[in-house]
Amino acid sequence: MQNPFDRARGCCFTGHRPNALPDLGAERKPGMRVLTALLDRAVMQAVSDGYTEFYAGGALGFDTLAAEAVLRMQANDPSISLHLALPGHDQTNGWDANQLARYNAILLGAAEVWYAAEHCSPSSMQRRNRYLVDHANRCVAYLRRMKGGTLYTVNYALDSKLEVDNLAERLLDLEPFETD
Numbered sequence: 001m002q003n004p005f006d007r008a009r010g011c012c013f014t015g016h017r018p019n020a021l022p023d024l025g026a027e028r029k030p031g032m033r034v035l036t037a038l039l040d041r042a043v044m045q046a047v048s049d050g051y052t053e054f055y056a057g058g059a060l061g062f063d064t065l066a067a068e069a070v071l072r073m074q075a076n077d078p079s080i081s082l083h084l085a086l087p088g089h090d091q092t093n094g095w096d097a098n099q100l101a102r103y104n105a106i107l108l109g110a111a112e113v114w115y116a117a118e119h120c121s122p123s124s125m126q127r128r129n130r131y132l133v134d135h136a137n138r139c140v141a142y143l144r145r146m147k148g149g150t151l152y153t154v155n156y157a158l159d160s161k162l163e164v165d166n167l168a169e170r171l172l173d174l175e176p177f178e179t180d
Contacts, residue, residue: 011046012055012132014153015062015142015167022171025061031171035142036065038167042140043069052079055132056106058086060095062142062150064102071109081111083135087128088120129153133160144168 018025023032043054043066056067070082084107092103107113114131117124129149133139139157143150143166157164 010053010136011051011138012136013066017061039069055083058084067106083112084110085114085128085131087124133157138163141166
C-alpha cells in the first residue's frame, strides 16, 4: 500500500461493462458521448484538485473509457500517470481485434501494470477492485446497477472514506424527463 501522501494524489475508476452503459456502450450515440464528456471533465477536475495518479481496472466498458480519458489528459500534462490494476493475465480472452488494440494502447500508456493473479477469477477481480480503492482518495464511478463488482467497489470506497463521484447520477440529471 502506498504511503498517505501518495494515496492523497490517487484517483481510481470503477464502472460497468458496455451492456450497462448508456446506449449499450455504442460510443457514437448521444448517451455515450455525454458520458465520455462527463468522464473527461471528472479527470480534468481531479487534476485541478491535485490528483496525479489514476488507477483503472482495464476491463471493457467504463474502465477502458476512463483509462483513455487519463491518457488524453496525459498528452497535455505529463505529470499525471495511469496505473492499471488487472485481475489476471488472461483478462482479454475472447476479446475482438478492436478491443485488443484499445487494450494494448492503454497498456503501452500505463506507468505501471499490476496483476492480482495469473488467471482471472472472482477472487482476483475482488483483489483488483480493492487494490484500486486502496491506492486512491477519490473514486470516479459509473454505477447504476445495484449488483456486481462495481457496486462492491463503490461500497468499499465509501467504507474507506473515499470521495465518490458517480457519473451515472450526473447523467440521469441531464436526461430529459419522459412525459405521457
